[in-house]
Amino acid sequence: xxxxxxxxxxxxxxxxxxxxxxxxxxxxxxxxxxxxxxxxxxxxxxxxxxxxxxxxxxxxxxxxxxxxxxxxxxxxxxxxxxxxxxxxxxxxxxxxxxxxxxxxxxxxxxxxxxxxxxxxxxxxxxxxxxxxxxxxxxxxxxxxxxxxxxxxxxxxxxxxxxxxxxxxxxxxxxxxxxxxxxxxxxxxxxxxxxxxxxxxxxxxxxxxxxxxxxxxxxxxxxxxxxxxxxxxxxxxxxxxxxxxxxxxxxxxxxxxxxxxxxxxxxxxxxxxxxxxxxxxxxxxxxxxxxxxxxxxxxxxxxxxxxxxxxxxxxxxxxxxxxxxxxxxxxxxxxxxxxxxxxxxxxxxxxxxxxxxxxxxxxxxxxxxxxxxxxxxxxxxxxxxxxxxxxxxxxxxxxxxxxxxxxxxxxxxxxxxxxxxxxxxxxxxxxxxx
Ligand SMILES: *Cc1c(COP(=O)(O)O)cnc(C)c1O
Numbered sequence: 510x511x512x513x514x515x516x517x518x519x520x521x522x523x524x525x526x527x528x529x530x531x532x533x534x535x536x537x538x539x540x541x542x543x544x545x546x547x548x549x550x551x552x553x554x555x556x557x558x559x560x561x562x563x564x565x566x567x568x569x570x571x572x573x574x575x576x577x578x579x580x581x582x583x584x585x586x587x588x589x590x591x592x593x594x595x596x597x598x599x600x601x602x603x604x605x606x607x608x609x610x611x612x613x614x615x616x617x618x619x620x621x622x623x624x625x626x627x628x629x630x631x632x633x634x635x636x637x638x639x640x641x642x643x644x645x646x647x648x649x650x651x652x653x654x655x656x657x658x659x660x661x662x663x664x665x666x667x668x669x670x671x672x673x674x675x676x677x678x679x680x681x682x683x684x685x686x687x688x689x690x691x692x693x694x695x696x697x698x699x700x701x702x703x704x705x706x707x708x709x710x711x712x713x714x715x716x717x718x719x720x721x722x723x724x725x726x727x728x729x730x731x732x733x734x735x736x737x738x739x740x741x742x743x744x745x746x747x748x749x750x751x752x753x754x755x756x757x758x759x760x761x762x763x764x765x766x767x768x769x770x771x772x773x774x775x776x777x778x779x780x781x782x783x784x785x786x787x788x789x790x791x792x793x794x795x796x797x798x799x800x801x802x803x804x805x806x807x808x809x810x811x812x813x814x815x816x817x818x819x820x821x822x823x824x825x826x827x828x829x830x831x832x833x834x835x836x837x838x839x840x841x842x843x844x845x846x847x848x849x850x851x852x853x854x855x856x857x858x859x860x861x862x863x864x865x866x867x868x869x870x871x872x873x874x875x876x877x878x879x880x881x882x883x884x885x886x887x888x889x890x891x892x893x894x895x896x897x898x899x900x901x902x903x904x905x906x907x908x909x910x911x912x913x914x915x916x917x918x919x920x921x922x923x924x925x926x927x928x929x930x931x932x933x934x935x936x937x938x939x940x941x942x
Contacts, residue, residue, distance in 0.1 A: 706738030789816025
């Protein structure tokens with residue numbers, strides 16, 4: 510149905526939203542999350558890309574762990590309903606499904622930036638003339654700090670050894686051919702390519718398979734930060750041959766603030782004790798861990814990168830969310846996500862047409878080059894527009910100058926959420942004109 514006309518046909522958007530919601534097979538999942546209230550009703554929550562909402566199942570799981578601790582003390586490591594000694598494995602199968610990996614390629618551990626460091630220690634190994642590390646320009650600050658400090662750990666000057674790949678002049682996102690050409694051009698000076706999966710600012714989903722191929726053809730390793738990709742877009746890390754990846758659990762994975770992150774290491778790197786890494790007792794042979802032996806005996810697979818025992822409380826809420834992911838399935842979530850974001854995109858164009866406001870979408874219009882997020886610039890508008898949205902219960906991320914980043918999440922956002930947002934945006938742009 511064509512919806513790309515003027516916003517004066519607002520009623521059509523609202524009706525279409527109602528129909529899409531009626532037909533939405535994932536609609537019942539909204540009830541399984543706590544939507545933050547606004548006044549008498551609910552807020553329009555579009556920041557699942559920053560902090561996912563609380564799954565209603567989280568409380569039971571957390572209370573269960575508290576009860577096991579109360580009941581068993583240290584024995585809960587073996588006696589608990591989800592024995593703590595291997596607690597990280599409660600998440601493994603679901604995380605593997607989310608990122609397209611085999612179970613032994615995935616582990617839940619630590620926090621995102623920590624995992625990025627642990628993996629770079631192993632996969633960024635500058636040697637001879639092969640010294641460079643490639644990231645994207647405008648990377649999330651933590652990733653850039655991690656990259657810079659890794660270079661310094663090797664005594665390398667970031668000026669010459671860090672490559673930050675930028676979009677073309679006047680463009681916001683990277684072209685596949687430009688990324689692969691740059692990788693080929695750096696050739697045997699390139700040690701590691703470490704890009705984001707989905708760019709946090711623009712929402713661009715990187716051509717991960719092509720990048721991995723190009724990096725490998727150049728003789729470099731290839732890894733991704735999937736903070737904005739895990740649980741958002743369908744991934745096939747194993748089949749794409751990605752060397753390593755990491756992600757946080759609190760954005761699309763709804764694991765709660767600061768919750769345990771994830772890591773992926775391709776199976777071809779399993780069982781390589783000679784590979785440099787930072788070691789700890791949780792990466793040591795599980796069967797012999799409690800023999801307290803002095804020498805390290807590496808565990809197979811991604812679990813070999815663990816250093817510490819699992820942070821149970823930090824992982825508990827994520828298990829509730831992963832159960833919803835399992836029930837919904839990435840295929841169905843992606844199908845809804847494509848429709849939901851396309852609906853938002855059409856609506857933004859319609860509102861722009863009707864108000865004359867120059868709304869520019871930074872995110873690629875090609876659905877295969879984005880997840881659910883759209884990043885919109887409201888040129889000429891300022892904080893007052895954001896304040897108006899906030900006043901009406903819209904929760905989006907606002908960055909100067911007038912960039913609205915918003916993520917309609919298929920698990921708990923509805924088409925009606927989007928239509929209501931568009932009405933408020935239309936109103937706000939009028940007021941702010
Ligand atoms: C959210 C995010 C982080 C946050 O790192 P933490 O270690 O979880 O605090 C890092 N990198 C990217 C790309 C992110 O989107």
